[in-house]
Amino acid sequence: MGRGHIPAGTGIRSYPIVERYRIVWIWLGDPALADESQIPDLSLVPAEGTGHHNIGNYLNVKCNYLLEIDNLMDLSHVNFIHFGSLGNDSMRAAEVKVTEEEGKVRADLWMPGTLCGFGEMQGQPCDQWNNMVWMQPTSMLLEFGAVPPGEEPIQDPHKYAFHIITPETEHSTHYFYGTSACFSDADASQAKLICDAQTQAFLTEDNPMIEAVEDRMGGAEFWSLRPAILPSDAAGIRVRRRLEQMCRAERARASDRSQ
């Protein structure tokens, strides 16, 4: 039995933790550098007690976390990887517009005069959009919607999707996802339908491709392979550069503190 004293060498390291937006945020770096103002704004995650939700979904993906971000930031992949489930040929001509503001990278894919890829209007003529917003370091918010051709494209507050990435190892990733939709008791089954559709697409369409890329890379560093960069990769590359800068800046701050 102890006497209330913790013997030297038996202490367990603790980490700063904040719970926000129904998510636990942990800082694994130097505790003195933890800054909860840097937690990304995920206030669109539905609050408890506001209905039936599609949140808290999880997949473990056997890839480096940056490959998962590359995929999510390149929304043109919907027309290829999700062809027939979420995408179709009519969506292929759209060009992505990449912008950056206040630490966020936006990839806007506006697809006028196309056939709706998914949702209530699936298969019908429409103007539709998929806009992905990256928030440092690894959270992404997808705005999606479709309206009859020519109508004002107003973003429905229930049509946001969350993609939150946590590196597990160099070659595996925790992938959390969900949507902002809230359903009443009468429509509770809708939340499960959306969850099942998302999970099916990620599990059977995205993951095999991403994990195959990871395998083909054979553990090599991304840039050492001199990857061919397509216009649709602009947002993913921008995010990679920002993360590289963040890592350098954090290492410099930690180094300054240790001197």
Ligand SMILES: [Fe+2]
């Ligand atoms: Fe996908």
